[in-house]
Amino acid sequence: MSSPDSFAGRRTRILNRLYARLSRRQRAATGFVSQPEPRTIGSFARGRQLVAGNLLFAGYLIESPDTALWDVAAPNAAFDAERHGFAWLDDLAAVGDLAARAKAQNWLWGWIAAHGGGTGPGWTPDLAGRRVIRWINHALFLLRGQDREASEIFYRALSAQAWFLSKRWTGAAPGLPRFEALTGLIYAGLSLQGREELADPAVRALARECATQIDGQGGLPTRNPEELLEVFTLLTWAAAVLHDAGRGVPAQHQAAIERIAPTLRTLRHADGGLARFHGGGRGMEGRLDHALAASHVKPVQPEGLAMGYARLSGGRTTLIVDASAPPRGAASFNAHASTLAFELTSGRRPLIVNCGSGASFGVEWRRAGRATPSHSTLCLDGYSSARLADPARGTGREALIDAPVRVPTQISEMTDGIRFQGGHDGYLRSFGLTHVRCLDLTFDGRGLAGEDMLLAVEDADKRRFDKAMDATVLSGIGFDIRLHLHPEVDAALDLGGAAVSMALKSGEIWVFRHEGRQTLALEPGVYLEKGRLKPRASRQIVLSGRALDYRTRVRWSLSKAQDTAIAVRDLHRDETDFQS
Numbered sequence: 001m002s003s004p005d006s007f008a009g010r011r012t013r014i015l016n017r018l019y020a021r022l023s024r025r026q027r028a029a030t031g032f033v034s035q036p037e038p039r040t041i042g043s044f045a046r047g048r049q050l051v052a053g054n055l056l057f058a059g060y061l062i063e064s065p066d067t068a069l070w071d072v073a074a075p076n077a078a079f080d081a082e083r084h085g086f087a088w089l090d091d092l093a094a095v096g097d098l099a100a101r102a103k104a105q106n107w108l109w110g111w112i113a114a115h116g117g118g119t120g121p122g123w124t125p126d127l128a129g130r131r132v133i134r135w136i137n138h139a140l141f142l143l144r145g146q147d148r149e150a151s152e153i154f155y156r157a158l159s160a161q162a163w164f165l166s167k168r169w170t171g172a173a174p175g176l177p178r179f180e181a182l183t184g185l186i187y188a189g190l191s192l193q194g195r196e197e198l199a200d201p202a203v204r205a206l207a208r209e210c211a212t213q214i215d216g217q218g219g220l221p222t223r224n225p226e227e228l229l230e231v232f233t234l235l236t237w238a239a240a241v242l243h244d245a246g247r248g249v250p251a252q253h254q255a256a257i258e259r260i261a262p263t264l265r266t267l268r269h270a271d272g273g274l275a276r277f278h279g280g281g282r283g284m285e286g287r288l289d290h291a292l293a294a295s296h297v298k299p300v301q302p303e304g305l306a307m308g309y310a311r312l313s314g315g316r317t318t319l320i321v322d323a324s325a326p327p328r329g330a331a332s333f334n335a336h337a338s339t340l341a342f343e344l345t346s347g348r349r350p351l352i353v354n355c356g357s358g359a360s361f362g363v364e365w366r367r368a369g370r371a372t373p374s375h376s377t378l379c380l381d382g383y384s385s386a387r388l389a390d391p392a393r394g395t396g397r398e399a400l401i402d403a404p405v406r407v408p409t410q411i412s413e414m415t416d417g418i419r420f421q422g423g424h425d426g427y428l429r430s431f432g433l434t435h436v437r438c439l440d441l442t443f444d445g446r447g448l449a450g451e452d453m454l455l456a457v458e459d460a461d462k463r464r465f466d467k468a469m470d471a472t473v474l475s476g477i478g479f480d481i482r483l484h485l486h487p488e489v490d491a492a493l494d495l496g497g498a499a500v501s502m503a504l505k506s507g508e509i510w511v512f513r514h515e516g517r518q519t520l521a522l523e524p525g526v527y528l529e530k531g532r533l534k535p536r537a538s539r540q541i542v543l544s545g546r547a548l549d550y551r552t553r554v555r556w557s558l559s560k561a562q563d564t565a566i567a568v569r570d571l572h573r574d575e576t577d578f579q580s
Contacts, residue, residue, distance in 0.1 A: 016123055020119070029158055029193055032139065039240060051100050053067075070110050084121060084131065089138050089142075105145075125177065129172075129183060135154075183235075183237060214231075215307075217302075218261070219307025222278060222334060223308050225264075228280075229288055257297060262301070262302045266309065269318045269343065269345035270313070272286075277341075278327065279335070305409065333399060335403075336354075336370045337384040337400065338354060339424045339426060355368075358535065361528065365535065373482060381431070406425045407423070407424045417443050428461060431464065433477070436453040436454075438453075448559065449556075449557050450555070452554045478546050497520060510560055510561070512541055512558050514555065517545065519544045521541075
């Protein structure tokens with residue numbers, strides 16, 4: 001992934017601009033080969049807000065009831081990217097009434113007038129692919145009531161973007177951007193009359209990307225669960241379009257779908273949302289289940305880790321652990337220092353979470369969200385288990401460096417539950433200590449026993465630890481075990497400060513306890529959630545102590561209160577349109 005200020009980055013921008021301008025000369029498509037079938041899922045609530053003129057893109061809300069979408073000044077590049085990607089068409093189509101259609105038509109033909117000639121920031125392969133998919137998906141919604149001239153303008157703009165994609169998909173970064181570009185190109189080649197020649201090269205290219213970008217565990221180099229879901233969704237859409245056209249799906253393409261599906265099932269919590277790691281969120285409501293159903297891949301429980309994550313489940317409880325080293329190099333620009341952090345969900349209610357990606361709230365929140373203290377794991381002396389490199393010149397993107405390298409793990413069954421054991425060497429260089437974590441979840445899901453250890457094993461490690469101790473005048477190296485609570489969890493210190501009681505909206509009561517001389521506190525926390533105007537306030541359990549010798553052990557537990565029912569009928573829903 002090249003920097004925009006590098007030679008390769010400048011060349012990519014120049015070629016994008018060149019082919020965007022040349023696209024104006026391309027012949028127009030004459031219509032659709034077959035009636036397009038909408039496959040994208042939108043949000044009715046977001047669609048209603050868009051109709052009202054409330055534009056919420058990339059964490060920014062602009063109230064613009066009368067101003068055309070393309071006349072609104074974008075506060076940043078991410079806002080522009082969401083606007084030019086046209087995913088908002090899904091939301092307007094979800095509303096589907098006359099007002100929503102009028103808004104969608106005005107904005108689409110407004111884009112053609114303002115940018116259809118090859119200008120503006122939307123002429124990148126990934127955004128063009130995303131846009132083409134939406135235009136084709138919602139073509140019937142968009143073209144209804146339009147005259148012949150407007151329809152011809154629509155088909156000409158679609159054809160120009162398809163040609164642009166055929167020339168520039170190679171300029172998209174490997175991973176999700178390239179999958180978006182190729183899927184859009186396949187959609188166009190199989191749907192548009194007069195553009196059939198574009199399909200075959202794109203189908204072959206997508207199959208090659210499946211073979212090189214999707215690993216044996218069904219994962220991506222970025223280890224971002226939400227990104228994996230987006231790639232999986234694109235692959236299922238492309239496969240469906242091929243089937244509709246009476247064509248087969250290449251073996252590499254189908255094999256990638258079959259590898260990814262079990263991985264996504266592993267990364268899915270009991271409430272249907274994804275684990276929030278390495279820049280990914282929980283995923284759009286219903287997207288995961290819809291994509292899994294569309295894949296027609298039978299549920300299979302993968303052995304060992306899935307994309308580097310371990311999943312423990314019992315009863316109504318799921319626990320997902322980051323059990324591998326973080327991504328490296330270009331794949332680490334959104335990676336977090338989250339090794340051995342976990343999330344826990346009970347039924348439909350998240351209990352223990354990670355803070356999440358703060359990318360939509362600005363640079364500082366993004367950096368804070370990537371640090372170890374923003375995850376439910378042990379943090380040593382305020383240090384993260386990995387560091388952020390200096391930003392790549394001209395991009396602001398920071399790779400993750402000095403990260404754990406050795407992350408041994410083991411999952412085993414016990415007589416009454418399942419056990420996860422893991423360790424990482426992220427603190428070895430600075431303190432000579434290895435963090436080891438053991439998590440035991442009972443089969444009925446009512447109890448989790450945790451143990452965190454800090455060990456200096458080798459002689460060289462002990463010497464490094466001794467040196468770190470000398471720097472503290474033998475007062476010990478401080479550590480904090482943090483468990484971040486979801487904002488909807490109502491928590492309070494209990495038993496004279498020896499425990500924390502947590503009430504979920506389902507009515508379940510959970511209790512955190514610990515064994516030892518550590519200090520227990522309930523501190524303010526934050527929950528960084530996409531689609532919000534600002535971070536949400538939350539709480540975090542913090543268990544603090546000091547490492548004074550070569551072996552420090554902390555035992556703690558998280559369990560349902562005895563009077564909490566085995567089965568809880570959880571019917572409470574809290575949905576609003578836009579939330580701050």
